[in-house]
Amino acid sequence: MFFMKYPTIKISGKGALVMFVCLLGGQKLLAQSSVPLTDLSFFQEPSSNWKLATGVQADLLQDEVLTTKDGNGILVNLPGKKGAKDLYTKSTYGDVDIELDYLVAKGSNSGIYLQGRYEIQLLDSWGVVNPKSGDNGGIYERWDDSKPDGQQGYDGHAPRQNASRAPGLWQHMKISFQAPRFDANGQKIANAKVIYVWLNGVLIQDNVELAGPTRGAMDSKETTAGPLRIQGDHGAVAFRNISITSYDKPHPELANLKYSVYKGGALTNPDYKTLKPESEGNSTILSSNQGKLSNDFLMRYTGTIKVTGAGEYVFKLSVPGGKGVFRINGADAVTADNRGEGKIQLTAGEHPFDIVYAKTVDWAKPALGLTVSGPGVREYLLSDANVSNNDPVDPILINATENTILRSFSDLPGGIRVTHGVNVGSPKLVHYTFDLDKGMIVQVWRGGFLDATPMWHDRGDGSSRVAGSVMYLGKPVPSIEKLSSEQAVWSPDTAGTWYKPKGYMLDNAGQPTFRYMVYGSMVNDASVVIDGGQGISRQITVQNPVDGLFVHVVTANNIEALGNGLYTVDDKSYYIRIDDAGGAKPILRDAGGKQELIIPIKQKLTYSIIF
Template sequence: MEMLRMNFSSALLFYEFNFKTYYQTLNKIMLLNPRLILIGMAFAISANSNNALAQSTTTLTLDSFVQTKGSWSEVRDAWTDPIHNQLLFSEGKGNVLINTPTKKNPGKDIVSLENFGDIELSLTYMLAAGSNSGIYIQGQYEIQLFDSWKTITPKAGDNGGIYQRWDDLKPEGQKGFQGYAPRQNVSKAPGIWQTLEVSFQAPRFSESGGKTQNARFNFIKLNGVVIHEDVELFGPTRGALKANEVAEGPIRIQGDHGPIAIQSLEIQQMNFPAPKISSIKYQVYPGAYTQYPAIENLENGHSGDLNSFEEFQTGVSGASLTKFEGNIRILETGSYTFEVEVPRGLGALQLGGDSGQPEFKQGKIKVEKTLSPGEIPYVLWVSKPRDWTAQGFFWSASAEGLWPVKFSEPVISFENSTDPIWVNADETPVLRSFIQLPNREKISHAVSVSGKSGIHFSYDLSTNQLIQVWRGAFLDATPMWNNRGNGVSLPLGVVTTLNMGESLLFSQDFTPIDKELKSSGYRVLGDGELIFDSKSETGTMLSDHLKLMDNGQGIVRNMDLKGSGQAHLIKVSAGKQLRKISSNLYLIADTGVYLQVLSEGVSPQASKVDSEDGIFLPITSKLSYAILF
């Protein structure tokens, strides 16, 4: 197993198993993501590490590719002005790859020297305004990298799209076919780092060379949101390196269309050998058990041998406890994670000769163990303490470089599976609900607003703060309305959190000021446009006018503060990395938004207090600015 990495920050991709019925629910929801977890790591694992389990890694520099002369270079940082030009700017020397083609130097595609088969890939990249690039998996299947900042309905040629195949022999208008558009546009503005995560299964071939199985994208995530899932590829996309498909091929990055910067590219090869159940014996004990029983007191039911867990039938109409035991064949030393779950029941798992009484548990049981090659004994307990209408339980194994292997799964779905409830923005463009913050706190008096330009925002009536903005679909109200509900609605696109319900007004030394501004309601003026009114008992009044921009770039905020008579600061966004792009445009790099100051003579500043993170603007009476995202 190898990892291909380009970056000054390292990360490994682990794919955590989701059970079949849970996936069925997610497929209905469409945009909820497979549980792909990006785990940050400080340093790469050395190929010469003394750790016996460490797998070799390959860190690629630009020299690891071919055709890198001309427009490609390595820099420390990159940025752009998304409004006024279509160039990428850079500074310093570092590990960020940048491609800046010009008419005199049109640029070339770069192709990795190493070939790959099954992989999970993570790419962090930046585009300039109007830029067009792409990444070819195996040099054959292109995922489009395109400036789709203001697109409402994406096509196959938009950011994250699976580019179409091509046949010159077909009639005009039909030459391109089998392209796949993203489910929604969750692109970010030019000059903001974006992430692409890909799970790819290579095509399979017989010994004679004939293709036996098509290539497949298990999923593609753009900026943390699933935009493709389980897409079968019937052949190479347009512009592939070869006309025929291959078992292994290079990573190719398009370089002759437009500027692109790459902060990181990580590839986890999914070639770790899977463990296998080599033997299964079972013994059924009738009765209801919620904890480990006294073995000598158990009443025997029936027993036998199985070739697979699919063959198992208890033969008992009521509650039962079943003991499975046998061996798991391990082919390569590694750190394995085994997960068991018994729907509406309890389970316990012992591996490798573990002794003692296992703890019976409801819900997911996770056992992590380092195993060497050989036959590893297991004992699995499955307790169903009440009458059942169907058989089955979940059991899976996973490891780094190994897609989850399912040993067993039930024939019924979870009882709490439910169809999603999405808010139709055309019918309900403004919705009151709770908002769940990233720190798990809830905002109880929130308003979420949709715009026809495909962007949205949430506002906290308690603090008069702009809480979050996002691009894509509107709201999932399943938690709010399903069953008894908990009042929470969830944004469906790529979300940027600006505030966590902090106070609106701050003093010049960044100390929060409580003016006791209480909401007196809001007025809907039009599509994505509202005025939020509030006042205090001392006579201070705030008229807060927010409008989503028709061109889809972001949101404009016009604030009118009366009766205060003092100079204050307001917190515009979280973050401390502030870069001036043009006369009134600033990039808040660590939050991933632009701040455009519309009031003359006003400049933003980052907090100078360690305990207060944020970007602030001064206000005495009136203030206007825009957040572009």
Template structure:
């Protein structure tokens, strides 16, 4: 029986807090001196760290020396940080947020990696385990306010590898907020790159004025914005609001006005609404979606000159209660809303319906899935008691994504009408690819086969543990694929009844590095070959493919 948890959350496990498009942050500079050094690339071999390869350059800062520190000149107050770190298996390091506050990055501990250390004695553990394996880059995002809430410093958010691990952590009795932002490498290798920040100044450089609106009744909830041929409601408004008297059942609300900008800069705009909406500045759409969205933030960027500009906001609530908001953000101020706060009430249900844990047998869920900006409609997601999960495209026979930890957020499948029918992973995610993995050895750059008449899904069978085996028929040959949890990773078994004609794509990436005869690093995950197989790397149209000949059965393990 599925364990489904429905609750009012203050937290959202897979968070879009930092926007789907983050505006350019400020680059942080560091004073580098021995033992800290620069590099352009670091490739760590987890089997034999003595074979770690380091290439000279300037994009990465690293140290192998124990108890070595590097200091930044940034002033710690209210700010947002974003950076990437890489460590060896023995790595243990701290990001110091002043003299008495740190984030701990200990590769030998799952439950304290990303923990907060207060006054060098009190440890606040993360809400979720979000650590990647040694040698892989880990993304860290943090919002800190030392001016705090009523004078109490607060860590507003820490997001590790896109998982929320701390939220609104108040820090009473913090001995001091003095000191600099610095790293301390305690043991092993520590490297970091792309360290960016925003200092939140108390200002709001964009404002709106001279608002007019037009309200048009529509025939139905269709996203085409078709309106009825009847009188429209129009007028002036002091604020962006849904509070406009009317008798319409379904309607489109169209605002126009002036947008005043204090200085030339890149700005981010985030829309959150129930229905559909779009924002235009000087006649150009900055952000918007024709998809029905139930308060899923969408963001866009625009370089804007100082002065007065025209803007339009068009909103269609479809069949939901009217709710919308427009948030503006930049590189030196805290994000704020341009709308009347009453039009975007505090969310009572975020995420909402979770299948957190899978019990004695694997569970399968059919759903839609947003993948590389495409909605896939024939997807199966499999959750296991071992907390290793994956999504699989039944049309293309492709392993789309893998994750570990909690299973799935199914709010948009089972809440109210469940209109989007979308499933979201709740754990530490690695995104793979959606290409058909099988190919003919005589034609490795072949066009995609038709999934209805050529590459045909025969179906899948479940073993005693609930794990599916998928069967396909293509060019008079049968193929099977099975994916099972194993030692913290996903064990993949592939078979074919034709031994000499076909090959299989194990992984696709922007970069593939051979670490040993059986171990490969693909972008930010590892592939370990478990069976004797002829594995090779092939470049096709700027992407790299890790491939092998299908000789009866092949097996490999994917870890991240």
């Protein structure tokens, strides 16, 4: 089946596989329409609680507080006490993808209503261990007033895990929605579906069927299209980078399919007029299940493809165990070695095509696959959905039901591999990875603990993957360095520091304290989960420190000081809070085009990573 490196998802039928491909393809296939936020003209009669800003900030200690900076680019809801109303788009949408950033105030509540009727909940669910349908990223429940108290709500869908960030931090959400379907008489023949919701890089909703509007819908009627609606009367919330992709065109169709299967997969550009096929015939579907050969064969299809709109179309071709080519109008649209992707401009109408699959690797099962996307067309599977999936591996997931430690390689952005990483998991669903080579926390995350499939399946490669919403803390560097001045350059490695890792000790709760020598001093480095699952609190203690020691807290593209020892990092991605610096003053400085936060240390430093 397509894209075998991804986890298995149970599917049935062609439409389901379309969702599978859309969900896991991981690419934006169409130019998305960005919502202009230079004014509010995109929306219907916005009420006074809606405004534009160029900056926004929440208060971690006070409910429903957002402060703004005048300007544009950010849509802000400040509901106040009276007269706050929801916000509706002027345009209406059927099948649609929505991508946006949002930021909630502490204790805030909002929502995105697809077609004005089906709510994806936005809520301050920071630290919730077992999220419900009313939590952040949940699909809100339906409601029946005729039922007894406590039973009116039903058919809600909780997120798979809580991937929510702290109030005042930007969160990223991607929603894919399929409108309900109706016959010629207006009778509903298929329910609406939320194909997926991704929150902060984690899949939290997958192929959820919606039997009807959720509670708070603008009306109880279901239709093929409706406006997008943002809840405005419940809580303070901000949005930016809103993009909408509407799918309002019928998908391309194949016709006049003919196939031929030839023995010998190594054939290149054969003369089909003289080559005798092992089998041939007409077909109603593009499929690898033609003929009896399982290897060393060449399969060719010819036919026509009909598109309703002119524009650029993207095709993906999957030919496991071999090579292939997809041609339209005699031009190569895709060439593939196991898989490939290509773009081609097409006019509206029918176009002749041919597709060749040459299979030569005997351990792979035949599985010809072809998808298409284009103007107003969501990625669609043109080939048989019921083909071999080449035995994909069920993921090997590790849950931290108690304080858990697992050593593995960890891969960071930029091609960085941490080869001596210690992954520390917590039942509070907040976890981190400590790099024993540098004495640094390199990543923190919440939600699921680890996917150990690449480490434990078959021969393995020694690495594990984060199973939750991760925050990377920058390129690994030594945590402690001796500097000649506050502006001296931080070394990228431990050379000259006499750094020697001494392993770790576990306390009675199974939480590690990492120990290492640096400049002849013993360092104890312990991190614990903050109450309420708010993040990680790290305490570094140095015995008999030499003069001039500094702790590297973070290097980032930008760091903003908020006062009282609190900083936001990388455009409000997470917070750093200096809890106890022993009287030392944090230093925020430029470092090679980035910003760096360092702190002198005498004996002890405590700070928190809040996310």
